[in-house]
Amino acid sequence: MLRKWRPAVKLSIKMRICLSGLLIILLLNSSCCRQDPIETARYELSDNELALIPYAYGEQIDFVHSNGYTFQFSVTEDKLEWEEFYEFCEWNCCGQNYFSYQVKTTKLESAYPNLIIELSLGGTRFSDYSPMLLNFNINNRHFITMQYDSLSNFKCDGLNRAICHDSILIHDKLYTGVIEKYFDSHYFIQDSTILMPESILYNHLGLLQIKMSNDETFSLNN
Amino acid sequence: MMRLFRSTIKLLFILIVFVLTNNCGGDIEGVYYISDEAREYQFDTTIYSIKMVDNHGIAEEFYMDQNIWYTTHHYFTEWGTDGKACGETFGVAYYSVLNDYSFMFVLRAQVEYTDMEIEWNQRDRLVYNFKTKKVTTGVEPKILFYDSLSVRDITYGSIIEIDYSYKIRDIDINTPVKAYISGEKGLIKFIRRDNIIFERTE
Numbered sequence: 138m139l140r141k142w143r144p145a146v147k148l149s150i151k152m153r154i155c156l157s158g159l160l161i162i163l164l165l166n167s168s169c170c171r172q173d174p175i176e177t178a179r180y181e182l183s184d185n186e187l188a189l190i191p192y193a194y195g196e197q198i199d200f201v202h203s204n205g206y207t208f209q210f211s212v213t214e215d216k217l218e219w220e221e222f223y224e225f226c227e228w229n230c231c232g233q234n235y236f237s238y239q240v241k242t243t244k245l246e247s248a249y250p251n252l253i254i255e256l257s258l259g260g261t262r263f264s265d266y267s268p269m270l271l272n273f274n275i276n277n278r279h280f281i282t283m284q285y286d287s288l289s290n291f292k293c294d295g296l297n298r299a300i301c302h303d304s305i306l307i308h309d310k311l312y313t314g315v316i317e318k319y320f321d322s323h324y325f326i327q328d329s330t331i332l333m334p335e336s337i338l339y340n341h342l343g344l345l346q347i348k349m350s351n352d353e354t355f356s357l358n359n
Numbered sequence: 360m361m362r363l364f365r366s367t368i369k370l371l372f373i374l375i376v377f378v379l380t381n382n383c384g385g386d387i388e389g390v391y392y393i394s395d396e397a398r399e400y401q402f403d404t405t406i407y408s409i410k411m412v413d414n415h416g417i418a419e420e421f422y423m424d425q426n427i428w429y430t431t432h433h434y435f436t437e438w439g440t441d442g443k444a445c446g447e448t449f450g451v452a453y454y455s456v457l458n459d460y461s462f463m464f465v466l467r468a469q470v471e472y473t474d475m476e477i478e479w480n481q482r483d484r485l486v487y488n489f490k491t492k493k494v495t496t497g498v499e500p501k502i503l504f505y506d507s508l509s510v511r512d513i514t515y516g517s518i519i520e521i522d523y524s525y526k527i528r529d530i531d532i533n534t535p536v537k538a539y540i541s542g543e544k545g546l547i548k549f550i551r552r553d554n555i556i557f558e559r560t561e
Binding site: 202203204205206248249250251252259276325326328330331332333334349351353 | 408455533
């Protein structure tokens with residue numbers, strides 16, 4: 138005759154709840170990491186690098202459109218922060234080594250046209266550590282990266298569609314040491330016939346001009 | 360105690376099944392189409408980009424959004440879970456290159472009426488019921504329908520005018536105070552709160 142199986146020790150509901158709680162605490166405790174991550178290096182932006190974005194929070198910069206409309210950019214953000222870089226790790230990531238790097242982010246905003254220009258050194262909020270690169274985007278849709286060397290001079294070559302000009306004349310004013318950089322990518326615009334920002338002119342004074350694909354320009358109005 | 364607990368669970372399960380079976384489509388059956396009145400505003404989706412210029416001579420261009428579900432502009436949505444009922448939907452969305460505007464226009468068949476949805480910059484969305492002639496969702500603008508409007512010497516047909524002039528405090532800063540949409544060609548004109556006027560150029 139078959140006998141109904143019964144546990145050797147009969148536990149009350151209260152006891153079962155207590156045991157389950159203990160098990161959960163045990164599991165949670167065993168998954169905690171007690172090993173501190175170790176910093177292996179620190180990469181600080183040099184003064185020369187920081188000078189590549191020459192804007193200060195609250196500053197107003199006058200610009201003019203090629204048809205005469207004048208407007209201002211306001212510097213709405215200018216921050217210098219330390220970020221940490223970890224190698225990608227999915228399991229057992231306890232005590233992983235990392236290095237620290239400095240990121241400078243500056244934001245220029247205009248009321249009309251509705252432009253938000255974000256400049257960054259050291260990295261962007263879309264990518265991890267990116268040394269020797271000045272990142273530039275308009276409205277998070279039109280992107281440029283400009284390479285520079287260890288002396289913080291912009292690198293100019295055809296491959297990166299970057300042209301260096303000794304000097305360039307904008308609205309009767311001469312600007313020296315200018316890089317002309319074409320946009321690298323545009324978010325979800327595949328059609329080349331659509332109006333787009335085409336290139337920028339940039340030097341130690343910051344952004345000098347945005348050139349559109351229809352030849353309209355937005356230029357510094359000093 | 361345990362017996363009472365098990366009985367409660369069983370009763371809850373039966374209740375959930377009952378509620379679900381009574382809500383899955385119910386008695387609705389058939390295909391529901393966009394009304395004839397609303398279909399007049401099902402504009403040309405082969406127009407991939409809309410060229411505009413403002414009153415300062417600054418060019419702007421809206422391009423069709425290829426990122427979200429508006430790549431299929433015309434489709435039927437199944438209602439419920441039994442596949443016995445579905446409604447026709449027409450939708451299109453554009454982004455602008457310079458000022459980063461987004462503009463969405465949807466016509467959606469319901470069982471007894473058709474809705475029109477217009478959304479700017481994912482901030483201000485209105486739903487207009489073609490049967491009751493009322494705005495059911497969002498800040499209510501003055502909505503006018505008329506035959507034609509001339510913009511930069513081009514006459515466009517089947518016009519919808521959306522006018523938030525009297526609700527300017529209730530809308531987002533970047534939502535146009537006035538917008539004009541052609542049922543044939545889409546967005547043809549809009550006016551910002553700072554009186555900058557955008558007009559279609561082709």
